[in-house]
Amino acid sequence: MQRLDKFLSDFGIGTRKQIKEHIKNGAVTVNGQPVKKADMHIDENADKVVFMGQELVYEKFRYYMLNKPDGVISATRDGRTTTVLNLLKDENVKDLSPVGRLDIDTEGLLLITNDGQLIHRLLSPSHHVDKEYEVHLKKELSDDDINKLTKGVDIGDVRKDGTPDITLPAVVKRGDTDKEGRPVVFLTIHEGRFHQVKRMMEAVGNEVLYLRRIRMGAISLDESLELGQYRRLTDEEIKMLTDNNGSDQ
Missing domain, CATH: 3.30.2350.10 (Pseudouridine synthase)
Known part of the structure; x- marks a missing residue:
């Protein structure tokens, strides 16, 4: 489990402040539901996170x-x-x-x-x-x-x-x-x-x-x-x- 804002940051989505704005504007969904809070915890291996229509698939190593x-x-x-x-x-x-x-x-x-x-x-x-x-x-x-x-x-x-x-x-x-x-x-x-x-x-x-x-x-x-x-x-x-x-x- 990890915080959503950290997960998004690891994908280079933006700073914590920018991520909060994205979430406020409805650009992020988790399991098909719009996100309300940047500090919510997600299961990076099981939850489906989508940013502006693109699914972000977690990879431990690249x-x-x-x-x-x-x-x-x-x-x-x-x-x-x-x-x-x-x-x-x-x-x-x-x-x-x-x-x-x-x-x-x-x-x-x-x-x-x-x-x-x-x-x-x-x-x-x-x-x-x-x-x-x-x-x-x-x-x-x-x-x-x-x-x-x-x-x-x-x-x-x-x-x-x-x-x-x-x-x-x-x-x-x-x-x-x-x-x-x-x-x-x-x-x-x-x-x-x-x-x-x-x-x-x-x-x-x-x-x-x-x-x-x-x-x-x-x-x-x-x-x-x-x-x-x-x-x-x-x-x-x-x-x-x-x-x-x-x-x-």
Whole structure:
């Protein structure tokens, strides 16, 4: 059970004052009856709440896939730069958060949800959830470079005892060249360190020219989504995330 005004607020209907005005004007019904008081209690799972002719269906958790474009930051709010939540124009973004971060110039798969426990599990180092990236490079990786990356490289992080904190072993697969003729590799890592992919490539004397995440755990980027577009996760995708903590194992 919860107060009606809080329920409506969670849907982004307006401030408490605006909600009271809506109710006063007869814009809200519960189970077909016009509402008299904003502070009435409803059963969000059983009662039918309608605002201006549209039924508001309660969802405890919401899950979205976004194809993040360059120039957008992975944050919930920012006074100057467009955030990933700004792109979810037709959604109630209250309590939503991106699952981890993509650099401002990195494109691709970003999951967004209000399921805090799932976010924690997907980002916890102990779960080692795969993150796969399409990486366009300045030059080809040699066999020796790939061998180093698959074993783990020193990207400058230091443990508490002062020793280098080597990255976990990665998976590297060569791809075709891109339309500019640049070499492409597909890199799978299991951590989420700051600028990790770029720093890993720098550690073997290379440079990332374009970076796109294409998979996180069992969820792959929907290639039908244009940059900046999003969609809700399917029931099957949600089940894969919640049943396996996002792992594709």
